[in-house]
Amino acid sequence: VSVNLAVALAQSGARVGLLDADITGPNIPQMMGATGTPKSSAGGKIEPVERHGVKVISIQFFVPEGQPIVWRGPLIGGAIQQFLRDVEWGDLDYLVVDLPPGTSDAQLTLAQAVPIAGAVLVTTPQDVALSDVTKALAMFRRMNVPILGIVENMSAFACPHCGELTEIFGRGGAERLAKEEGLDNLGRIPLEMAVRQGGDAGIPAVAQREEGPAAVALKELAGQVAARLAVRAASETAPTLTVA
Template sequence: MNTIKHIIAVASGKGGVGKSTTAVNLALALQALGGRTGLLDADIYGPSQQRMLGIADGVKPEQQGGQFLLPVMAHGLKTMSMAYLTSERTPMVWRGPMAGGALVQMLEQTLWGELDYLVIDMPPGTGDIQLTLSQKAKVAGVVIVTTPQDIALLDAQKGIEMFRKVDVPILGIVENMAVHICSQCGHAEHIFGSAGGERVARDYGVPLLASLPLALSIREQTDAGTPTVMAAPDGPEAALYLEVARAVRDALQQGGDAGSAFPDISISDD
């Protein structure tokens, strides 16, 4: 862990907003900018990065010394996921502390080596995994992912508030599915509402890093195991992910070791 310069969490208040897609493309974009990058799939109950990275079922991380795991390489990234340790059809029927323990093991017992960035794909919500991460790791900042839909924005606000309570800096907001452009006629339609991410960013005084379209190509490329930044590096969607990566890189360079000191977390009714 001491060989990782910056840990970046990618989080959302609710599922289905494209958080994992954002995480993998952000990691690839940071790598494209010259950073040594790792990706940790911390969604213990529903890991998806194995499929998104195109890693075959049954691939297991190699062990070293009977205690440590070697990360699985994918598209140049050092990766680790619960999906590597279980089968595709195995549900993780665990209580919160067990899931938190699994996160700590993957985080601390993986031999990450020298990394400039470790991107952590968080599970949705504001529960055990989020608190465990903020206690156990020096998190440099978090990227909040949402859609323009009012329900998603409410949950995104809860995510922002939670990370602020544990003193994790908010690096910015990524708004997914902002607009759909018809492939036949070019008509643009805001299916899930408009400017929602911009409003939340303004209310909380954080940057809106990018508004990504509801694009069929993003879904197809990720499902095929070659995320957008790798599949179409010169395309408009990849350019947006690279824009996010540059903003995150610059914020971390200006902020220094933003997550170097953390209080002990206690839960109260206040």
């Protein structure tokens, strides 16, 4: 969701950065098709890798392929702060931060290090996933992070042959949580093979030649996020930073 959100925002003409804050499970470079090692700028900062019109940074760029990153909390927090402070992001309209699930050191570090314009909560429909998202919601609220809304990923599978929808993970979980918690429901992203294929190949769904139902939903999500941030920006002067 973070990858496609960032690319869709860039397609609208915005200047976008994508920070992979899942330090122990970094996979943003693969999903973006971003390769190579970031170089140093003239000012001594790290130059992010650019792909699909998005500036990308991840710890994966700095470790050998397949090497595990076994770090304790302080190291994880330090890496995220360095990516915020020491990367040559330039002038951005949006910095999308991909976070691991739950309430880890990554979320805590981010909330304490920078002013966040809004969090996008991502869930699948079943109760187990909703339980984790509910905890993340409570944490963000406790830390006074604005919640832009919730999006339901993998909401249903559409058969490519007959078009029949199969709700593999249940139905309406995000919609129910949104109603209970007073959140905006930002939409439903269907379970589609093109999203998985694009993630493996480094071509996000919204950047593929043929636009499927998931790509349409993801572009609509980007529009919803941009609209809500524009409303906030009109009343505040805080930097724009979205968290997915």
